[in-house]
Amino acid sequence: MLTNGHITLTDPIFVKKEKYNAFERFWLKYINDERDLPFVRLSIKLLCIFPPLAVLIYFLSMNANTPWYLWWGVVAIYLFLDWAIFLGPFILMLHNTSHRSFFKHKYKKWNNFIPWVIGPFFGETPETYFAHHVAMHHPENNMEEDLSTTMPFRRDSVRGFLLYFCTFFFIGMGQLINYHLKKNRKPIMWWMVIGEASFILLCVALSLTLSFKATLVVFIIPLFFTRLMMMAGNWAQHAFVDAPTPGNCHRNSITCINTTYNKKSWNDGYHISHHLRPNRHWTDHPKEFMDNIDAYIKEDAIVFHTIDFTTVWLFLMLKKYKTLAKYYVILDPNVKMTQEEIIAKLKHRTRRIEDRQYVTA
Numbered sequence: 001m002l003t004n005g006h007i008t009l010t011d012p013i014f015v016k017k018e019k020y021n022a023f024e025r026f027w028l029k030y031i032n033d034e035r036d037l038p039f040v041r042l043s044i045k046l047l048c049i050f051p052p053l054a055v056l057i058y059f060l061s062m063n064a065n066t067p068w069y070l071w072w073g074v075v076a077i078y079l080f081l082d083w084a085i086f087l088g089p090f091i092l093m094l095h096n097t098s099h100r101s102f103f104k105h106k107y108k109k110w111n112n113f114i115p116w117v118i119g120p121f122f123g124e125t126p127e128t129y130f131a132h133h134v135a136m137h138h139p140e141n142n143m144e145e146d147l148s149t150t151m152p153f154r155r156d157s158v159r160g161f162l163l164y165f166c167t168f169f170f171i172g173m174g175q176l177i178n179y180h181l182k183k184n185r186k187p188i189m190w191w192m193v194i195g196e197a198s199f200i201l202l203c204v205a206l207s208l209t210l211s212f213k214a215t216l217v218v219f220i221i222p223l224f225f226t227r228l229m230m231m232a233g234n235w236a237q238h239a240f241v242d243a244p245t246p247g248n249c250h251r252n253s254i255t256c257i258n259t260t261y262n263k264k265s266w267n268d269g270y271h272i273s274h275h276l277r278p279n280r281h282w283t284d285h286p287k288e289f290m291d292n293i294d295a296y297i298k299e300d301a302i303v304f305h306t307i308d309f310t311t312v313w314l315f316l317m318l319k320k321y322k323t324l325a326k327y328y329v330i331l332d333p334n335v336k337m338t339q340e341e342i343i344a345k346l347k348h349r350t351r352r353i354e355d356r357q358y359v360t361a
Helices: 022-028 034-062 068-085 087-099 105-122 128-140 158-182 186-209 212-237 260-264 271-276 282-291 293-298 309-317 321-327 339-349
Strands: 254-257 302-305
Touching (some): 022 034, 034 068, 034 087, 034 105, 034 212, 068 212, 087 105, 087 212, 087 260, 105 128, 128 158, 128 186, 158 186, 158 309, 186 212, 212 309, 254 271, 254 282, 254 309, 271 282, 282 293, 302 321, 302 339, 309 321
Parallel strands (some): 254 302
16 A cells, blocks of 8 residues: 555555465566566466366357257356456456566567467457557557547547447558558567467367357457457547647546556556556556656646546446546645536547647657
């Protein structure tokens, strides 16, 4: 727990253990950072849950005598675990290990395990996340060349979000290929193409040889849902952009503090801190926020408490500005803001930003 008297943070920070058990000592020989031991446990847990459940789904779908209620029961369990319980923790584990190499250089091939083995069960095509998020989104920082920029849209518009998502889902991979070709990043582009093609071929092969119905449940539906939720998350993370200075990370991103989501998903709510330094370790975000809170105040950063990005996105789609205002954090203890003033600020930051309306400072 961190506090400055005005704000108290309950999000997870690293506390070094005095003694590690045998399991932890074993894995510390292979991973780069002791703070990432939770990723080892999560990976093992996911490996024990999803491949066996997937095999069961294929078995039930290929058995003509399977009762309908057993089939739908297992499907419901699979999708519930996939979406409601483990999607956030997995995606943010993938996120952190994409920015910071999980395994030591000697064992670097093991880094492929998370995106190539576990990822497809969550609709994550191998290599695409790295190519889009690490190699494109962060260098472009939600500016014009960012393929996922939110600036051309009114960020409280359902119509705007649907156009944003459909653009990404249907032509986003083609745009990403073209982006990396223009930037002369051919190795990244080719690995992404190989990952996308491998996922497609896997789905086709399993559909033709085993069961399309099972493949739909295990791989195809999670692909659609995951991409929808990831774009909703990016929309919320970059919903409140200051038009005159959209390249300022304090003013084009938001931070969500003291959330259950941060505890489950490795402090993902600290998106400003993450954009300021993309390879910052997830356990360091709360301290960065508290140590540099004067900069957050000076730059008029937008911070919410006890809600996550999905909730922010939902409130924006419903235009629930009064509700958002209740969760808005006034960082400066010497400043007083009325609900109306907060709402006006939030609405101002969600306006569509036209070309050449801004500068890159």
